[in-house]
Amino acid sequence: MSIASSTSLRLKLGVSVAALAFASVAFAQAPAAKPARIRGDIVSLSGDTLTVHRRSGDTVTIDMKQDTPVTAVKNIKLADIKPGSFIGTAATTGTDGKMTATEVLVFPEAARGTGEGHYAWDLAPNSTMTNANVDQVVTGTSGRDLKLSYKGGSNTVTVPDGVPVVTFAPAARTDLVAGKKVFIVASPVSGTEFAASRVVVEKDGVAPPM
Structure with missing residues (x-):
């Protein structure tokens, strides 16, 4: 194996491991104390203290x-979602009972x-999260309908054209700079203080949509 191939393999493995570790916290229902999900813009990173102005x-x-x-x-294309993909999608439900995605994350x-299942989410009022296999x-005319199945149920989510469709990408602590948007899973400490479990940071102009 060439050095370049070896480096590429290590990078891919690193992204997969990081993605798995993050996803296990961010997209799983917590039966006991729920972690806080913090969305906002970085103000500063000083030592081990990250300051964020929340939305x-x-x-x-x-x-x-x-x-x-x-x-x-x-970013990836909506067309990249195929039968057999495993996704997490935040969605809202209309008065007609139909679910419309506001973002889709394709898991490695x-x-x-x-986090397999369908449960409440806090991205928007009355939003839900479905982590499921794409069956069809x-x-x-206005996007794609994803027929999803998960342990205990199934549903169909419409993904309109223009809705963010993403997958995980590598990042580092050095990417945590002022002005970048972040999505953070953290444990409350006291008041406005938290302890981070996982961080997703804006990179190359792509902000975390979840």
Whole structure:
């Protein structure tokens, strides 16, 4: 194996491991105390303290250990979602009972089965998260209908054209710079203080949509 091939393999394995570790916390239902999901813009990173201005308007401080996993996401095409893909999709339900995706994350194969199921999500009012296998993809006039199945149920989600479709990409602590958007899974400490479990940071112009 060439040096370039070996380096590429290590990078892919690293992304898969990081993605699996992150996904296991971010997209799984917590039966006991739920982790906080923090969305906002980085104000600063000073030592092990990450300061974030949340989209809710308040500013919080987050303890970032040196080994806290940091990853990013990259855009992929809606057409890249195939039968057999394992995805996580946030969606809203209309008055007609139909679900419309607001974002889709395609998990790497190593993370298949993570957080499998259908449950409430806090991306928007009355939003849900479905982590499931794609059984069928039906192309429509305004996007694609994904027929999904998971342990205990199934549903169909319409993914309109233009909805963010992403997968995990490598990132590092050095990507945590002021102005970048982040999605953080963290444990509450006290008041506006948290301890990070996982961080997804904006990179190459792609902000975490989840």
